[in-house]
Amino acid sequence: MDAITDIAQRHNLIVIEDAAHAIETAYKGRKIGNISQLTCFSFYATKNVVTGEGGMVTTNNPDYADKIKMYGLHGMSRDAWKRFSDDGYKHYQVVFPGFKYNMMDLQAALGLHQLARVEVNLKRRNEIWQIYDNAFADLPIGLPAADAPDTIHARHLYTLTIDKDQTGLTRDEFMQKLHQLNIGTGVHYVGVHLHPYYQERFGYREEDYPNATWISERTVSIPLSPKLTNIDIEDVVETVRHIIKQN
Ligand SMILES: Cc1ncc(COP(=O)(O)O)c(C=O)c1O
Known part of the structure; x- marks a missing residue:
C-alpha cells in the first residue's frame, strides 16, 4: 500500500x-x-x-x-x-x-x-491455514505466500499452485480428482485477459501477461470455511496428499 x-x-x-x-x-x-x-x-x-x-x-x-x-x-x-x-x-x-x-x-x-463473527471465524481459518501449511510443506506444489511483515492477513482463500512439470497432473486434473473424492474446489481467478470480452474489446492476448497466465492455469482454492470440522480438514489434507503422491 x-x-x-x-x-x-x-x-x-x-x-x-x-x-x-x-x-x-x-x-x-x-x-x-x-x-x-x-x-x-x-x-x-x-x-x-x-x-x-x-x-x-x-x-x-x-x-x-x-x-x-x-x-x-x-x-x-x-x-x-x-x-x-x-x-x-x-x-x-x-x-x-x-x-x-x-x-x-x-x-x-x-x-x-x-x-460479530468476523474475528471468531478468522481465528478458526488461521488454525486451518496453519494445518494446511504444515501438512503440504513437503509436497511439490505451491502454497500461499508467507504473510508480509506488519500485516494482518484475511485468510480468505487457501490457494495451491499445481504445476504439471512438478506433479505430473494439471490443475484441472487435480480438481477433477478432488471432486471425485467429494472435496470441493474453486479457481480464483481465471485472468481477466483470458476472457473473450476483454480479448475482443481490448485485444489482450495470453502472452501479454505471462505471469498472470501462469497462475491462472495453475491456481486452485481448497476448502477454508470456519465451519469445517477437524474431520473435514483431515479429509482435505489426506485427499490432497494422496492425489499428489499418487502421481
Ligand atoms: C476481488 C473481488 N472484488 C470484487 C468482487 C465483487 O463483489 P460484489 O459481487 O459484491 O459486487 C468480488 C466478488 O464477487 C471479488 O472477489
Whole structure:
C-alpha cells in the first residue's frame, strides 16, 4: 500500500481499494477501510461477511460519502430517504442519474450479526491455514505466500499452485480428482485477459501477461470455511496428499 499510495500522490490520483476479500486485514497498524480515500467491500455469498448480495464503501471524506449515497439511490438529493418521515412528506430532487444500489434493511440486519463473527471465524481459518501449511510443506506444489511483515492477513482463500512439470497432473486434473473424492474446489481467478470480452474489446492476448497466465492455469482454492470440522480438514489434507503422491 505504501508503494501504491506513493504513486497516487505523485500523479494526483485517488486510490479506490478493492477489499472484497480483506475485511479482516490491517497494514502497518492501520485497519483496512482507513488507508486510502475509498475502500470497497463485498458481502456477496462467497465472502467472509455475507448479506446475500450487497457491499459497503468506506471513506473519511464527507463529500464522497454524500455522493455515494446519492449514486446508490437514483441520484436523489441527500435527504431523500427521509421523505416518508413523521414530519410529513418531503419532496426530493434527482440531481444526476444514479443507480438502485441501496441495501435493504433486512440485509443490513443479517450483516450486523455477521460482523460479530468476523474475528471468531478468522481465528478458526488461521488454525486451518496453519494445518494446511504444515501438512503440504513437503509436497511439490505451491502454497500461499508467507504473510508480509506488519500485516494482518484475511485468510480468505487457501490457494495451491499445481504445476504439471512438478506433479505430473494439471490443475484441472487435480480438481477433477478432488471432486471425485467429494472435496470441493474453486479457481480464483481465471485472468481477466483470458476472457473473450476483454480479448475482443481490448485485444489482450495470453502472452501479454505471462505471469498472470501462469497462475491462472495453475491456481486452485481448497476448502477454508470456519465451519469445517477437524474431520473435514483431515479429509482435505489426506485427499490432497494422496492425489499428489499418487502421481
Ligand atoms: C476481488 C473481488 N472484488 C470484487 C468482487 C465483487 O463483489 P460484489 O459481487 O459484491 O459486487 C468480488 C466478488 O464477487 C471479488 O472477489
